Amino acid sequence: MAAKVSQSEILGWVVEVFQKEFDFGGDELQLDTHLIDDLDLDSIDAIDMAVRLEERTSVTFSDEDLKNLRTIRDVVDLIDGRL
């Protein structure tokens, strides 16, 4: 049985995707960072984020999932709940 992945490990993946895909610094990427207000994520960015995270985690994001994500914590929780 595969070991449960920790939330901090998932956060690391998410941070890595944001750093690589959008050139954010690590300090900007905290659990409570707001995707739109703080990171100015638009619908195209959200798709790019989802594609990269799907490649990294095999968790798929529906359009509805993307609409409901508000913070990095939401992204981490969604992945955590589906792994």
Added chain:
Amino acid sequence: MIARASRVASTGISFAVFGIAGLILSLLVLPFVRSWPGTAREREFRCQHVVRHTFRHFIRMMVALRVLDVEVRAEEQLRQPGQLVVANHPTLLDVVFLVSLMPQADCVVKREAFSNPFMRGIVRSTGYLPNDLGGALISAGAQRLRAGRSLLIFPEGTRSSLSALGPFRRGAAHMALESGRPLRPVVIRCEPPSLMRGQKWYDVPERRMHFSIECCEEIDPGDVVGATENRGAAARKLSAALRDFYEKKLQTPGH
């Protein structure tokens, strides 16, 4: 005082004419023009031609009524086909000016225009694109650019407020990157500031509006963005560079 009252009346007449013309175009003229035989592209171009000439006459009327005057610099640059034209959006009339200057333009417009009775016939028959399609808008825009069609986008997505240039959405930057086409910036200035977001049409200024429309040199995405950058980072960088360009331009007055 009398001159100002006269301009309030002239402005009212102008917008009434615009609304009536929009209805006539939407309900009668464009459905008829669109019904003539031809490919979808030919039909859209015919309708765009009608809209362009209607807008030209509308501007001539506003100039004749002394509501505004307009000066266009490097207008010939807007006549080239297959261009990605971007502009700041200070007033209600920006799209009217630019459409009247471009021989062919696919505009990216707000979704509300597709349900506005004065506008819906125009935006549907001309093949204009709604701005809420996300990734599909980028693909459609890039495809049209590659097919030699010109696109007109206001990166602010809505009119500027009185205080400042608004934040830029990144759709135009994405389209430039996906299509490999440069951005053609157009700088629109209106003195005194009028018809901006938050201003009513009847808040006419003390003197006649003077519009200055300046067509600038193209911005090549390759000069701004590195070859290996990811799409998201590249679009952010290009969009920031474009906004920076406008910030600097708007600090200098038009002539």
